[in-house]
Amino acid sequence: MIVSASTSQSLASALAAETGEPLAATAVERFPDGEFQVSVPDFDAQRAVVVCATTTADAHLEALQLQDAVREAGAEEVVTVIPYLGYARQDKAFEPGQPVSVRAIARALSTGTDRVVTVTPHEESVREFFDVPCTTVDAAGVLADPLPDLHDPVFVAPDAGATDLAATVQDAYGEGAVDHFEKTRHSSTEVELEPHESAIADRDVVLVDDIIATGSTMAGAVAHLQEGGVGRVFVTCVHPVLAGTARLRLARAGVEAVYGTDTVERAETTVSVAPALADALDG
Known part of the structure; x- marks a missing residue:
């Protein structure tokens, strides 16, 4: 049975449809002192799949309560x-x-579960912090699905460390070059960003990263692309956290569209990781 936290309702619903497992009802009660309790009044299954994006401190507690419930x-x-x-x-x-x-x-979450599945963590090594088996799912490939037809595209990572992500999206899209930004620091306040190898004039660019939080790094990158006469600029990420005014910052920088998955449920969520998670659950 699929058991959804409040942060992952759409993904849990998609996962239930993908796996054919029933979707449990949950109930949340808030108390005057600020505490809350989440329950599963109709749960009746041998296996529980608790789905919870831990985007807030409350979400971490909700995951622990659902495990115990x-x-x-x-x-x-x-x-x-x-x-x-x-x-x-x-x-x-x-x-x-x-x-x-x-x-x-990770240690806290391990106490109430037999197994953990997570999606494209910032560092693969976080698996080692769990005290139970942890499987990671690479969802970068699905980011190619919502992209429009692109003109001579370049898939650009914000730094060399994210180049593999950009390459995965490029491979799924089926054409284009892969590059990353190089940073040249001229002073304590002046940093120059430019693609490492590719000319970008009049070409469509897709900026690829695992997480977009404040959007400041991406906005700075877009500004340099605009100076180089880039065509259209798109931003795609696995986890569209987009805190505060991040989406506005990207729009003001000239980003045509932002695409993300449902690991974090936002207006920019355009593709689901449910099929990849369903495969991991069967594995």
């Missing part, structure tokens, strides 16, 4: 699908005295 209701196996793993970029202590936040999150 299905165990209490008699689930013999619990699989926790975390389409977007919050705190994944805090995968090391950057300063003395700091926590490895994603490790703490």
